[in-house]
Structure formats: structure tokens, C-alpha cells
Amino acid sequence: MDIARNPATPDGNPEMADAASEPLHPPVIRREDYAPFPWLLPRVTFDFSLGLEKTRISSRLEVVRNPDAPASPVLDLHGDGLMPLEVKVDGEVINSWVMAGDNLRISLPGEAHLVEVVTEIDPSANSQLMGLYASNGMLCTQCEAEGFRRITFFPDRPDVLSTYTVRMRGDKAQFPVLLANGNCVASGENQDGSHWAEWHDPWPKPSYLFALVAGDLVSRKDRFTTMNGRDVDLAIWVREGDLDRTGHAMESLKKAMKWDEETFGREYDLDLFNVVAVSDFNMGAMENKGLNIFNTKYVLAEADTATDGDYEAIEGVIGHEYFHNWSGNRITCRDWFQLSLKEGFTVLRDQLFSQDMGSEPVKRIEDVRVLRSIQFPEDSGPLAHPIRPDSYREISNFYTATVYNKGAEVIRMMRTMAGEERFRKGTDLYFARHDGEAATCEDFVKAIEDGTGLDLRQFRLWYSQAGTPKIIVRQEQDGDTVRLRLTQKVPTTPGQPDKQPMPVPLRIALFDPATEEHRGEELIVLRDTEQSFDFPGYDEAPIISINRGFSAPVSIERDIAREDLVFLAAKDDDPFARYEAMQDLVVSHLVEALRGELSAEDRTKGRAAILQAFTAVLEDSALDDLMRGELMILPSQTYLAEQLDISDPQAIHREREGLKTWLAQQCEALLEALHDRAAGGPYRRDAAARGLRKMRAQTLIYLAAGAPEKAAKMAAAQYHAADNMTDRQSALIALAGLDVPEREEVLQAFYKRYQGNALAIDKWFAIQAQSLHPRALDHVKALADHPDFTLKNPNRVRSLYMAFAANPQAFHAADGEGYRMIADCILALDPINPQTAARFVPPLGRWRRTEPERAALMRAELERIAAAPQLSRDTFEQVSRSLG
Template sequence: MDIASRPAEPVENTQIADAAPPPQAPPVIHREDYLPPAWLIPQVLLDFRLGVDATHVVSTLSVTRNPEGNGTSTLRLNGDQIAPLAVRVDGREVNDWRLDGPDLLVELTGEAHSVEVETAVNPAANSQLMGLYASNGMLCTQCEAEGFRRITFFPDRPDVLSTYSVKMRGDKAQFPVLLANGNCTATGEGEDGTHWAEWHDPWPKPSYLFALVAGDLVANHDTFTTMGGRKVDLNIWVRPGDEDRTQHAMDSLINSMKWDEEAFGREYDLDLFNIVAVSDFNMGAMENKGLNVFNTRYVLADPETATDADYDAVEGVIGHEYFHNWSGNRVTCRDWFQLSLKEGFTVLRDQMFSADMGSAAVKRIEDVRVLRIAQFPEDSGPLAHPIRPDSYQEISNFYTATVYNKGAEVIRMMRTMAGPERFRAGTDLYFARHDGEAATCEDFVKAIEDGAGLDLTQFRLWYSQAGTPQLTVELDHDGARTTLTLTQAVPATPGQPEKQPVPIPLRIALYDRDTGAHSGEQLVVLDKDTGSFTFDGFAKPPVLSINRGFSAPVAIDFARANEDLVFLAAHDDDPFARYEAMQGLVVQYLVAGVSGRLDDAARTEGRAAIGAAFAAVIDDPELDDLMRGELMILPAETYLAEQLLVADPGAIHAEREALKAWLGSECGEGLKALHDRAAAVPYGRDAAARGARKIKTQALTLIAAGDPAEGARRALAQYRAADTMTDRQGALMVLASLDAPERAEALADFHQRYTGNALVIDKWFSLQGSAFHPEVLEHIKALAGHGDFTMTNPNRVRALYMAAASNPVAFHDEGGEGYRMIGELIRKLDPVNPQTAARFVPVLGRWRRIEPVRAALMRAELERIAAVPTLSRDVREQVTKSLG
């Protein structure tokens, strides 16, 4: 999420030698087989009679033959676990329809018809949370990617754009609020305590953007006036009692609307914008046109229940879904292979927005950390795929860090090469050309190419090639001339054994060792296997600052002396490069230690350099605390594993923990003083107060590593004195990993204090699942049987088990208990919620990059999963690729 360029040799499995072969995999869908739809649906009328246990749906489609289609007389309407109650064509019931698997086929003659289909669904029984489902008595929908076909029969593909009119009827006491896309055009009272509402969305949209919500909700209401003078009513709908925790979300929405006008010239286009918070949700949020449905964790926030990171997440996700109104809704995807068209671009937009709202330097570091932890391992594993995939079996499996985060980095590179103004010209051209269309990634690249005046012919390889480019760097000095030589290699990935060189834009600076300054940043672009760049005017070998701002998503192999990294950590004026120098010091030391390359002298020298750099960070009066906190975070164990061809998770964890303990002891007095200083800063949402809370937890983490008793004492004191969730959670995180009596007291108090608050109880589960406590596996097993745990709520499942899967102590237990635990979870969860179950497969799929003993255990668990005959498509595809 670098140096590793090929997988380890496959490990022979001896534990499941006679397991039955898995059932045949579902068919593979290929991008090259795309054909335009045979029939178009310009208008859709939907009539719902709502009920939690039974909802009746009448869908009336205006159907016209597509002149670009194949001319077939067969109208194919996709379905999934539904059956037609009646089918009418032009007002007359027909009986010659047929089912082809789950799809409804109707034969039509002529050029245009009205097709009406009746269906019935049971929202309460929909544990997959796709289509129309019930959440604590409320009805809501999730239709991306293929959920609409679970409500009614429809050509459920993103290139069929329709205007939707919706009528909903239901019990007024049970469903007092009735919401759908667009604007509300009429409401009324029915008989027997019912009421109804009609909604119309004038903007053509694909079925995946359809939304409906009905339930007992209250709204935080505000307004926004667009740059064109349109007054927009804004509502954030939540359950009664939660409305006091929605103001940050509302502020974030208003800031998003204003920012998108200023940064991209995009104005909102309806009279109403609704957000609904739902507690049962597979995703973080969904950008349905005018009616965004959100996971509650990305809406509800106050200082008592939400950390500073939670506040940032709410702001970022609110922005992301709002920005989709243009980059996803007004211009949507032609097919699901183009998913990064909307997601990669919108991730970049939300990253830019969050950077402008807070600390741009810290935001960039956070974004790169996510990329390295989540996407780099994806790029080097069995599930590697380009940001525009060539094939899939289950589209839900391509909602990945590659499509989202690497997709954003690829577009960011275009912006780096073009510059902000020319890039804006390119995006303006893109929106102007394709407004109201279902477009492709090629359409986007072409618009940037034309609008910004770039030649992106070779750059398109970033869209079609998987894998993280590996960049080797050499710096030679001769006389007054310095030569920078760059060599790239894109490693082989499944289905792509050979790669072509890609353009890599690198922001660099050369520092004079004596003055500590550079003469200006430069942009160099490597567009071939090897390239050299010369620089004059250096009497001594300069210090190279490379990939400043992380201008390209590449892994860099550059042998640098500790003194150069210490120099950059002290002098680099690019915040990311300064952070990278600190990380480089630690990564070089830990990788050498894990690889057995540290003798006593090298260990002493390495620790001394790291200790000096950390001491400087702790004491530097010029650093703001938000940045200081970032510089104090050690590289993640997942990222460290990526530096090795074959990783030993136990050795990595032990080496990293030993360094933490040494730093906590070596810098102990400075850390205690830092913790004391930060503890004295009063609460605020300003950068200074947020920074103080950040370094408080980072200092406490290192103090506890060096002196567990002192760490436990300070952590319990911080917990008891906390007036924010940031401080309370930070203290509890430290205590959860300690074998100390203070641990039990704080955990019991936290649960009692927040009983009934689902989002905070999620934290309670997650903190224990991610703890480095020696008995963490037993704790996780006990928590799985806790009265507050449920397999039907994705947030709760992720809170406990995704924390466990990301915890090297629990997951990589050398006896394989962690692997068996996740394998059992996948088998149990798959029949309930296959989409959530599939998210747990990739951690087991990393077996080729793990030392042989653990690798055999991981592979064996994958084979146990593969042997289940009733696996969903979601899980089957992930497991098959992970074993292949």
C-alpha cells in the first residue's frame, strides 16, 4: 500500500489434500465484449405500496428501440431473487414473457412501448442490504452496483439513463417521512391511516442511483444559495434523538457546495438536497441523485462520541458524495469497468477539499499512508488489477483501493503535469462534453488531453496496467555536475506478465549540504525504462529530495545514508518529503533488522539516528502539532512487509515493538514533557487544539512501550480526565494493549458509559480487536459471544473482525488460530451478507508473500472456504483468484 517485485514460490498444502474441488466459478464478464443496450428507457414510473414485511412495486417503463443496439426484439430486464406478478405491454396483460435465469424476457415489435411489471419484495428478509431492505423499522435502498434488480425488473446497467417519477404509499405512523430522488411534487392523505408522496427527478440517471427512504425521521434543516442564485433546501435526516449530532455534517455539506463552485465551477442543480443516516449499511455512503444515503458513522459527530479522525471522515465522505453530483451523476459510467471514472476522480476531489479545509500537509500524508497500507499490497498480490479492469465475475469485488485510491493518484499525476489551471480547463471540457452521458475513462483522459494541451498517449498505460512501478534511483556527482539516473520496472501481475514503461512525474529538489537550502523544485518525467537528468552548480554532492508531495504512486529503491535522511528530516521544506525521510530512517532500520543484517554496531548506529530525529521532532518549536504527530507515527507493519519478498509477520512485529520500546525509553523525558504540555491545552476544534490531542496519544503510545507501568498510569489519568472522545479513545487504545489492572477498569467504564450508542460501542469492539494484548485472540472470541455483537450489522462485524484481521498479533498467530477465525467468519457471514464477507478474503490471499509455515496455514483456510458448495459469487471469485 515495494521493493518486492514477484511472489514467493507456492507452498504445497498438506492439510486438505483430498478436499472436493470447488463448484464451477461464475461466468467472467469482459470489458471488450461491451455492446450498447438494445432498448432504452427514457422514462420510469414507480409505484410503491410500502411495508416492512411486504412491499408491492409497480414499474412502468417507456421503452424505445436503441438505434445503436443490435436490433433484437427481446427486451431483457434483469432480476435477482424476485418474480413477476404481472406483465403488461401497452396496457394489456401478456403471458408470453419468460425467465432466463433471474432475468425477465419480453418480446416486443415496433419502436416504442409501455411495459409494466408488478413485483413484491420482503425488505425485512433482505440481510444482504442490497435493493430495498429494512433497518430498525425504516425502509431504505442501496442500488449500486446491481441492487435495483432486487426491487423490480429493469435493464440494470449504468448506460441506461432514465428520468424517474416515484409514488410511495404507506402507513403514516410507521413511515411519517417519505423520500426519493429529486424534488417532492405532491403529498396527500390516504385511507386507513396511510399517506402518500410523489417525487420527480428531472435529470436522467442510471438505475444504480435510484433511492427511496421511508421511516420515522427528523431533519436538521438549512439552506444554500448557489452561485447562480438557486436556493437549495438542505436536510440531514436521522432518527429522533440523533439530530444534535448532525451540525458538523451540515457544515461539511455547505462547505462542499461552496468549494465545488470555487474549485471546479460545479453548481448544484435541484431545489432540494437530502442526506439520510442509516445504521445498517454495507458502504460508507451512496451518492443517489438528491438523496444521499449514509452510514451513520459518517454523519453523527459530537466531541463526546466522535474523535477528531471521525470529524475528518464525516467531512471527507460528505464532500465525496456531494461531489459525485457531477463526477458520477451528471456524468456517469458507461459500464462498471469504468468505475474509476467516477470514483478515482471523486476521491481526488474529496482529497483536495479536505486539504483546503484543514492541513494540506497532514492530509497528503494520510492519503499516502492509506494507499501504501491498502493499495500497494493489492497491487502486489493475487487480486491485482488495473484501475480500469478488463474482466470481473462479481462487480462488488472491484470497489477496491486500486479503483478508488490509485485511480485518484493517476488523475493527480495528470494535474501535476498540466498544472492547476490547465487541469481545470480539462475538467471543464470533460463536464461540457459529457454532461448527461454515460462516459468512459478514455473520454476523461481525452478531455484532459485536449483541455490541458497534454499528450497522454503513453500515460493511458496507467489505466490498463496493474502493479506498482518500482523505481531505482542513483545519484552521481562529478566535479560540479550531478547526474540523476532513474530506472523503472513494472512487476508482473496476474494476467499481465510483461509491462511497458509508464510516464512517472517526479517533483524533486537538490539540497546544498552547507546551506541547507535548494535552488528550486523541478519536475522530471521518466517515460522510458531508464533516464538520466543532469544538474550543474554543486561543489559537493547534493542531497536529493525526490517524489515530493508523493507526485507519483511508485515504490522507490534508493540507498541513502542515515546522515542524508537525518538532513532531510531536519531541512526539507516539503512536508511530505520530510515525513518520508523520517519513515525512510525507520524502514531501513527495521527491514535490516528483520532480514538479519544488523550487527551490534549497525543497530546502535541506526537507533542513534532514529532517536536523534525523533528528539528533534519532539523539541522543534517550528513544527505545528498536527505535523509533529504525523512524524511520530512509525511505519505500519503491512507497509514493512511490502519491503520484503517474503515476510515473517512475527519478526516484523517483534522488531517494530522493540524499536517502540527503545524510543519510549530513550526519549522518555521529552515524551512525558510533550504529553504534559498537550494535556494542558483546552478543548477546541482549531488546529492547535486538534494537534495537541494528536501528539498526546502519540506520546502516550511511546511512553507505554518504554515504561508500561508509567504508560498505564498516564493512560488511566487521561481516560478519567477526558472531555473528548479523541482523548478517551486514545487512552483506551493504549490500555487495551497492556496487561495491567487499569485496562479492565477503563474497558468496563467505557461500555457502561456508552451502552446504547451503536457507533461508540463499535469503537469498544474495535479497540479490543486491534489490541496487542498477549491474550487478544481469547478476547476476540469472547467478544464474538457478547450480547452486543451481531452478524447482521456490517459496522459491528467490521469493528471486531476487520480490526482482528489487521492486527498482526491476532491474525498472524503462529499456530494459525487467527487465520481459522477469519476463515470461519467468512463461511458464516457469506449466506447473510456476501458483500461484507468477501472483504475479508484478501487478507488470507496474501499467503504467497508470507513465510512458509504461516503461508501453508493461510492457504489451507482458503481451501476450506473454497470447498463450501454454496459460496456466493462475491466470495467465490476472491477465493478462486487468491488460490490460483
């Protein structure tokens, strides 16, 4: 399953009455308490009589005792807000069943039984969007992690694998399309105007991978021939009117299928592959076997409505969910503590796919930026947890950047240490060894260990220890030998005060200042708390490029001369290292300024060095524009705050914006020339055209800071001349932060043009909520009352409030009004959709790392939320952990 790719933008239940039944203190679930389910369910059959307000489900469960589990005289089936209408055992109606909380408990004295249960639900009342729910006249499901129990009683856990047969019946006019997992084996029509379809999935799967869709949909169809010559029918299902926007998604799917065969040797295993786009969806997409259900954001694209970033995200998410067919479906998780087994591995796979489809260095930089802006703060805050957690209260709260993105980095480190060829041997062994099983993270590591020959005993600590390691680098010269002294510090995190050193693979290169070249890249692995590495043959101290390609998810602390960073920012042949040097140059300067350590002379010298490197980026004719656009981006305010023990958000904002303004003023002519160079020509989607648009967007961001009146005219002209959403949106972003007449005119033009297009209007909300305008907070208040705003659609909620929470200037208003706004949103949203509500808590949870006055205001809002009656499990866990 794909979480929102960037929580700062719109991406990546119990009904309201259900919230009242939540326990005040939900129980803690612990990994060490895992026990296998006492019954096996090899085959299950479900019959759905479909309706938007009433759907009846008849289930037939073949159950046999599990020889690998302690015997139990009862069968416990999970439920959530359900009541059985009828229960049969071996064909006989029984009344001896009991309800144990939400769960159905049935006495089963024998070794094997047929259990039948009838339930009835109201999909139209399901505002949580978990289980079976209605979305604009259609029915669809979302069952990961524990949504299936909202449909019918079942052992809703990932280690219970069954083959599913699903029969659906519904009104043909209302639900002309009936889809489920696997292959359609039969269909027909009834005399009463209804019709039916029967689907069978031959591959055993857990209930969280169940999917059903019924509605009035149209499809784009295609075909893919696998590496062994099997033809697979492909279809992307959308609402009428959206079909023209599905071409890119289909091409992305075919590319992903081919790439997975070539790179990992994985072939698709069903006759059909269906994708359905749904406008009401909590996450990005879901990998249900053979029937992927997607947020429309990650399917629909055309030049007029989708940015270059949207196109890239669609390709990546389509790939991610398809790759789950093996890394998640054919091999699934034993329990939810092993979530990174499927998600971390699949994120790595989608990252490798995306870099092969586009620019490898730019993709790597983008992935690291996400890690640093989301996962690093998670690692240093109250919600820190290992990629394989030890406990939880609500599993939906562990769909985190740590499990996904850091999980991918941990597996990438194994790949770096083994090399691509040996890593492939390890993954081949994993797929062969555990196909058809519910596996653990340990099973994966052991397969990589056996397949590559690596000793990963110490490496396993990456799975059990939270926190971002800091590597302190000291460079010494002893004759003609360079010595690197490395020290590793793994910080204290909640519940883990003492840490052991972990293996850290670091790709390095030593540049000779005279020749401006190095002798080749090397890989060193830091395994101890302190360790030295010697490199002979250097009469003059070299300039060291370290953690090239971001070979380890660590922070680097080193005493490096400013001129050496300028050299690396201009000359390093590793694109990521060049980007990193540019970032370090800016970060070190801003952090010293924020700590009050800069004299007027130091400030002048620091800015001059940054300007030298920045100008080199703007003027380098050999640099492709995609990379130029990346190198122009300043470190985020979130990342800057991570460099400080206690941060003042407004002070960080002032220093960062002050530097941006100064750079823009110094480079105004260069920036304007680059903006003009990027203009003109028909819209294309090749790398060169995308690079021009990316660079053009960055020039406007700088000019809006340094020459706002000129930027306003340039942005308005760009908006009206644009033939694509990327240029139109970048112009609107620049204008939204300026207090100029052109701002309102272009905002209204955008709204009028796209009114009725939900995804485009999401952008309109988000751009205003994230803007640098001094009255952004007031704008968000007004937008919350806009007729197009609703709390019932997760995309729309995220587009306004999550974007606002990622706006440091407005969110951290000195009087705490920004904090109150997010707290009010959480309290209003929690009874409707607790899973989405809980995702708004972490921005307030950063109070311990914020200056005292604001920290008190943030904590007070968390306490107000915690005091609310009938708080959901999702939000309760996040708030209680944030308060600590």
C-alpha cells in the first residue's frame, strides 16, 4: 500500500457512532506475544448482495485445525461494528455463538468444519473509508490493515492465507461493472434486472488483500505478454469523462511489468490485472491481488491538469503497487510488526524503477529530501520507532516514513554492500524460499545473507533500533597517509535509551586539490563506535567526498573548510555528493547564524561562498536542467530545524528567506535569463523539457523573494501563456506568496478554469495554504468555509490542513492560532475519519524541539485533544505518545 507520497500536499470507519465504543485506553499489542492462529482456512467463499445502503454478505469458511498452533475449542472471528444475522456450523443453524466485544466466538469441538455467517452493512454510512464503502455512487473496499472485519466476521490477520471465491449480485443499471480479486470465472443476468459475476483467486492471500468494486465505470484496456509468453489482459477503470487521462498510467503499468521481469525476474501470475481509480481514498493506492484500487491522484494525468511531479508520482505508485504482487502478495507479512518486510522492500523496488525510467541522480536526491523532511524528524521525535516496531495500539499509525522510506534505505544498504549481482541472488532466494508464505523481516535478511554470503548479524540492529545515527568525521594527515577517524552515535529514542553501533556503509572518494580528480570510489563500512581508515599516497590533504549517493541513512558531522565545500559543490562527479555539498554550505551558514555564532565578517564570507557555488550552478552549461533545478533548492526549514536542539521556527524562516532574497538580488539578471531561456516551444515530456520547467519554477521562487514586483509580472505572464499545468502551477505558487494585484486575478482564473476538477482544485487549496503570504493563516480560515471544502474527502482535507501544517510561517504563528486550527481540525475529523485525523498530530508533537513559548502552546493543544471524550484509537495513540 502506498501512503501519501508527500504529506505536505494532497496526494500520498466506524461510522460516527463507532467512535463512541472505542476504549479510553486501547490495549497495547506486542510483537513478542505473537502466536499462530489455531485454525487454518484453506478455502473461503463469499456471496455479496450489493446495495449502497444495504449490502448482505454470506460467507462460507472451511476451517481445519492448525497443527502448528495450540489447540483451541473455539473459533474467534474478528468483527468491527457487526452483528451476525445467522450462523451455521456444518449446515446447522446454531444459537450458541457469543460476542466477545466486537468478535464472534463459535465453539468448534472437531478437527474440521464448515462455518457460515450472514452479515449486513450500510456502505453509505462508512465515513472511515475502511471496509466496504460507497464513493459517488460506486462501492469499493479498502481492507489494509484491518478493514475486512468491517465487512464480515473473519480472522482478519495477515498470517491466515486462503483461496477466495467471490460471487457478487447487484442491480445492473446501478452497478454495470462487478470486479474482485483474481480471474472472472462466470457471469450472468437475472430476470429482475440484476446481474452477477463470480471471481476466483487461485493464489492464497490474507484478508487485507481482498478487494471488490461495483459501479458505473469505463476502462482503458491493453495487453501485456510476459517473458514466458503468457498474455495478460490489462484494464484501468475510471468514471466516464476521465478515460482520456489514463494513458500515462497504462504505459507506466506496462513499463513496471517489463522492468520487474528484467530486474528481479518476477513474472505476473494471473490472466487479468485491473486498476480502479477512486476519488475517496485514505491512502495513495492498494495492492489487492489482481485488483489494485487507487486514489484518482495516482491514475489521472494530462498536460492541462497534471504537473511533471504528478506524472512521476503516477509512474512510481503504479510501479509500487504492481511490484507488491511478489513483495507483499505472493509473500506477505506474518504479522503487522513485519510491515517493512513488504513496504520497505517495495519502496526500494519502486525507487529503482523510477530512477531507471528517468534521471537516477535526480530521483536519488528527491528520495533523500523526502527522508530528511519527514523520516528524520520522525526519528528524533516522540513517535520514533524502529522499522520493525515492538508494539502498537493502532496499526494504521505505523504506516510511517520510518517503515516505508527508512525501511527502503536499510535494504538499499544491503544492496550496496553486496553489489547488484549478489543482491539479486539474495532476492531470488527469498522469493523461492518463501513463496506462498507469511514471512518475517528476519526471513528476508536471512535470505539475503545466504544468497550474498554477507554476515548480517550486526546489521540486524537496523531493524530493532530507532533513531538516525550521526557519523562524526575527522580527517588527519600523517606523512603521505590520510586517516579518517569516524565516530558513530545512535541517539536515545523513546523506550531505547542505550544503543549499539550499527554497520554503516559509506561510499567515499578522495579528491586531489591539484588535479581536481580522485583515484576511484571506495566503500568503507563503519562497524564500531569509533574506527579509523587509512589511505596512503597523499602528500597533500585531499578533499573528501563522503556518503556518496547517500549510501547510508545517517547525518554527517565534519569540520570541512568552506572552500572545500565550494569545490565539491562545483566539481564533484557524484551528483548526490555535489548536491550535498551545496546543502552543507547553506546549512552550516544558516545554523551558525541561528546560533548567534556569526560575526558580520563571517556572515559576509559565508554568503559569498554560497553565492560562488550558487552562481556556478546557474552558469554551468554542462549541467542538465533537471539537476540544476535540484541544486537551486535551499534546505527545507524542517531539515534546518533538525540541526538544532531547540528551534525557533520564525527565526529559521527569517534567516532562510533572508538568504534566498539576497541570492536572488545578487543573481537577478542570471535568474531572469534562465527563466527566459526556459520559455517557449510546445509542451513535451522528455527530460530536457521537464528540466526547463523545473528550473523555470525555481527562478520564479527566487525572483519572488528578491524582486517581487518583477516576479509578479513574469509569473502572471507565464500563467496566461502556459500550455501545461507545471508552468501554470509554478506561476501560481510564486504569486500566491505575494501581496500584489496579480495574485487574486490569477487565483480566480485558476479556480474558474478548473472548477469541477477535484484534483486541480486540491492544488488550488494547497497552494494558498502553503504560501509565504503574510496573511496565509487568514486565507486558510476563509478556505475552510469555501463551498468546495469538505472534511469527508481525505484529499481535500490534506490539501488544506496538511499543506497548512507544513507552512512554518503560518503554522507557527506566535499567538498559537495555527496550532489551534490544526487541533480543531483533528477534533472535527476524528469522528468522521480517525485514520486521517491521526495523521495531523505529528506536527504538534514536535513541541519538545521548539522554543519554550511556542512549545507550551503546542502542548496545550495536544492536551485539549487528549481531553476530548470518545477519541478514536488512532488519534489517542498519536496524542498520548506525543505528550509522553
